[in-house]
Amino acid sequence: MAATELPTCRWGILTTGLISSWFVADLVMPREDAKAKHIIQAIGSSSLEKSRDFAAKYVKDVPYQTTVYGSYEEVYNDPNIDCVYVGSPHGFHKRDCLAAIAAGKNVLCEKAFTINAREAREVFDAAKAKGVYVAEAMWLRHRPMLADLRKLLYEDKVIGEVFRTTSDFQMQLDIASLPATSRYKDLSLGAGSMLDIGIYPLTWAILTLDPGTPTQSEDPKILAAQSFVDGIEVTTSLILHYPSSGRQGVVTTTTERRKGASEIIATIDGTNGFVEVEGAVPSHPRSFTVYPKWTEDKKPEGKKYDYQRLQQGFIYEADNTALDIAAGRKESPIVPWAESIRVMEIMDEVRRQGGTKYPQDSA
Ligand SMILES: NC(=O)c1ccc[n+]([C@@H]2O[C@H](COP(=O)([O-])OP(=O)(O)OC[C@H]3O[C@@H](n4cnc5c(N)ncnc54)[C@H](OP(=O)(O)O)[C@@H]3O)[C@@H](O)[C@H]2O)c1
Structure with missing residues (x-):
């Protein structure tokens, strides 16, 4: 070539x-x-x-x-x-x-x-x-923004020691009115908010709390709850707790709430500041802003990192x-394969604690 x-x-x-x-x-x-x-x-x-x-x-x-x-x-x-x-x-x-x-x-x-x-x-x-x-x-993992953010967090330590990430994905689905054949309603197709949209806030937590990802990832402890409409999981909340550092991720997802047009889709807290990620939903980040430690009433000035949007990305x-x-x-x-398996294992554990069972689980 x-x-x-x-x-x-x-x-x-x-x-x-x-x-x-x-x-x-x-x-x-x-x-x-x-x-x-x-x-x-x-x-x-x-x-x-x-x-x-x-x-x-x-x-x-x-x-x-x-x-x-x-x-x-x-x-x-x-x-x-x-x-x-x-x-x-x-x-x-x-x-x-x-x-x-x-x-x-x-x-x-x-x-x-x-x-x-x-x-x-x-x-x-x-x-x-x-x-x-x-x-x-x-x-999401392929966006240049993620590599830049991880460098700022773990090489440049722009917010000190990271101790927490929160991220939420919400969308409005009227499960009750959907046909039984909809992928949002048919358990054999994987219906439920966790696998469909929860995987994005989970990915934000994994990528910002664990500098070793994706090759030397640490397995976090998981605490999860799920709620259901017509037997379909519509809301999941989970805490990830990293034993080696004490870092926590708070990941939430629901198909019961309409989202705003543009919001903070993830927040990363550190001992010397915080980062807010802006975008429509956690799968569509647009920019992030690095803030110093918030000590006064007024929100401090931050430095914004804006990214070119090549179509959807x-x-x-x-x-x-x-x-x-x-x-x-x-x-x-x-x-890498091991990382995809690990993410599936985390979601298996969330479902085990939360109660979502797919026909494939007992196959
Ligand atoms: N990366 C992202 O941001 C993103 C966003 C949305 C969805 N996804 C993922 O992409 C996958 C598809 O989601 P989607 O929103 O594109 O779904 P969708 O609009 O319902 O399309 C799924 C397609 O799969 C085929 N299909 C085969 N058997 C089906 C069945 N029994 N029920 C429904 N469709 C069936 C159909 O295509 P044919 O009739 O042409 O064969 C259908 O058009 C899911 O795994 C979802 O998690 C990813």
Whole structure:
């Protein structure tokens, strides 16, 4: 490859749902400083018509043809695809990842990576046996903002010793009025706020409380409670307590409250100051502000770190995936397999204490 040639990733997109549309819209966006080239090689869906409509709507103004399929199998078997993007409900992630891996495909799979840690291990074992790349699409971890913030916290120690992080994700869903087939209501698809949105505030806590993440992560103690409507978990609160440092994370999530347009999505407290992360929701951070210790009545002046918004921000994980695959890596250094398993284990423990049981847990 010439020095100026960018690695190219030809994507096979599984499903025509919401997240696939966001992901694809970001990948087809023209950019000047691209680290990789992305081609939407094919769309796979339960229906050919949906694939056609999706391609017409989201893969516009590109200098190539996208193949549309009326099944997922045709994506797995398409020899022109470098990486399959799995955007099905999390209850199907294990099935879809295993099928793609069996066909020898690299995989980027949406969060929650699977329903539980056992399923995640099964997928990574299969990837290891087949020698393909698999990664969890935890796009928050790939944002440049996170590496900058962690450097400020743990190398520059801008707020002294970090002792606490709080983060909350809220959205409004009327569970009672949803059809039983909705992914928000069907337990076999992974319904419940923890796996759907709680994973983001959990990620903020993990990334800001543990400097060792993702390669030498410390397992925090967990204390959790969950509440339910119609048997579906709608509110989770959990405390993470790191034994070595005494740091605490307070992570909350609910599908019972409408969110504001722009709020503080995470706060990190230190002995000499605090950091507020601003954005719409914890998956969409926009900026963060570092404040000195608050000693007067008036809130102190802070230093704001604002970040360019490249569409929604999926391009960072897509670029890193393309670079990983081009380099022959089988795991993402940003979201390694052990870290995805550990996050699933934490959520398993939250569910064990809170009472959410999925059919897959007893399979
Ligand atoms: N990274 C993020 O910020 C983010 C945001 C939202 C969601 N997600 C994750 O992405 C995954 C999909 O979420 P989504 O919001 O995109 O869901 P969605 O809009 O409901 O789309 C899911 C797609 O999966 C396919 N599907 C197959 N069997 C299905 C079934 N029984 N019920 C519903 N859909 C079925 C359908 O596509 P076809 O008919 O085309 O096959 C459907 O369009 C979830 O794991 C979710 O956690 C991530």
